[in-house]
Amino acid sequence: MQNREALFRTLLAAVTVFCIILIFAMFRHLKKAEFDFNDKKAEMIKENLDLKDNLSSLKERTERETKASKFLEEENKKLKQEYSYRVDVLTGENVSLVKKVKELEEKPLVERLKDALEVEQDEKVKEYLEKVLYNLVLIRSGKTVEADEPPIVTAAAGKSATGGSVASQLAPQIEESETVQAELQPLPTAGINGKIVSVDRKDNLIVVDLGRRDNINEAQRCIIIKDGKEIASSKIISVRYRVSAAFVDDIRYAYSMRNINEGDEVLVVQEE
Structure with a gap:
């Protein structure tokens, strides 16, 4: 137990x-x-x-x-x-110019010279035109013409009623003396150059005149340049054939969206 x-x-x-x-x-x-x-x-x-x-x-x-x-x-x-x-507008202007040229071509040379003398204000050009008209009359009358060297004046000196230069129409000896020089500012880096065509400051958006035809792609950087300096940087977010939209996401110190305007230069570079 x-x-x-x-x-x-x-x-x-x-x-x-x-x-x-x-x-x-x-x-x-x-x-x-x-x-x-x-x-x-x-x-x-x-x-x-x-x-x-x-x-x-x-x-x-x-x-x-x-x-x-x-x-x-x-x-x-x-x-x-x-x-x-x-x-x-250009088509209308072209039609008007063609009509005026046709009317001018239909007039005899003597009549054209007389019309030019009536509207000419510059004394040197007027004197030259009078000499041309006088020599033309001598040639038609069979007389000898003295070969005097014509005065050289600028084409901007005399304007005809049609808006063109009288000297350039009637005297090949008249030369253009005005030249325009432009300084090219160095760009920060290589890329595709363009310009801003529109700015939306409210949403930090810009539209540039570059698109698919210029080999622009989304995500590329778009540098905004003013006076040869980079003032802001943006990113391409939408691309069309001729234009593209970019979002401004980086603005340099002392600048703002108010400093970005239509016509400013841009440089599109490949996103690294």
Whole structure:
């Protein structure tokens, strides 16, 4: 009987120890599972935050590019209208000039000289025209003409009623004396040169006269130059055939969007 009780106690103790070990193992397993769950949860929260940041950035970029595209379309429409207007004006001026030239060509040389003398104000040019007219009359009458060297004057000295230079029409000896010199400012780096055709200061956008035909691509840097100096830098965000839109994201110290104007030079370089 005592042996049976001792055996029972031994078995009970063994079962108790086994249960304790089993409970401890299960506790450790549950604890590890809890740690793994918390790590996974933290990782999912981080991924969710990253996705929200990416979504916000993508939304902002989409809005900016949509706004730039709309602005570019409006500027393109304005440029087409301006181009059409200038073509009409130039066509009208060309027709008027052709008509005036035709009328002038139909007149005899003597009549043209007389008309030129009536509108001429410069005394030297007038004197020269009178001499030409006098010599022409002598030639037609068969008399000898003295070969005097004609005076040299500038073409800007005498203007005809049609807006052209009388001396350049009637005297090949008259020479143009005015010259224009332009100093070329050194550019900061090599690239494709162009000009700003429109500025949207509210949204930091500019439109330049360079596009796909000039091998311009999105993400290229567009340097804005004034007086030979770089005052700002922008990024090409939308490209059309003749024009492109750029977002001004870097303005040099002491400058602002107010310093960026239509007609300013730009230099498009490859994004590094």
